Amino acid sequence: NAGVMQNPRHLVRRRGQEARLRCSPMKGHSHVYWYRQLPEEGLKFMVYLQKENIIDESGMPKERFSAEFPKEGPSILRIQQVVRGDSAAYFCASSATGGHTEAFFGQGTRLTVV
Amino acid sequence: QKEVEQNSGPLSVPEGAIASLNCTYSDRVSQSFFWYRQYSGKSPELIMSIYSNGDKEDGRFTAQLNKASQYVSLLIRDSQPSDSATYLCAVNFNAGNNRKLIWGLGTSLAVNP
16 A cells, blocks of 8 residues: 655755656545645645646746656656755645645655755 | 644643644635644654534544634644654635645644653
8 A cells, every 4th residue: 555655765966957856646646746845944835736737836936847747657846957945855745636635745855956 | 815824833742731733724715624744854644634613533633623713723632752743734725726725834742751
């Protein structure tokens, strides 16, 4: 009974490189949410996706960040040309139904930009 | 401005006591409310969801919802040191064609042995 799986757990990138974060939702869940959390700060919503569709990307920076959830495979959060300010924990959550109902979180990817 | 507010704490209670965590929200039409627990360095973990006015109990946890007063609370009975964590309140707002989950910043709870 696998939960939400995120990988990698830890990712180190140099400034200017690309970061790709992966999230496989719980079995039977087709709704995925990405959040960012800085140390000592709250969860910040980034994007909500359903299979092959972006439902709400209002929390995502307009530049350098993109997300997808293809028909097959995990959801991907991509950060291009990373900067030090991108260093954070990125959490993925999934739910069985839409509209941000009961959502279950993965363990997160901790991105460090050096 | 839709928002969810929590006292940041830290809330400190002795072991065995009742810990009371409160959350207020600004949108009267919110319908779904969630409490998550987050240990330091870990991901949020869903504890309770509540949708109707009144109390909902699950083990040592009780969620209380009062839509008229726009608050939701979480009571933890017989608090244990292992309950020491940050408790996040999340509220489902209607935002146009989408519903959006708005998060409080969390209340830090310390249960002292």
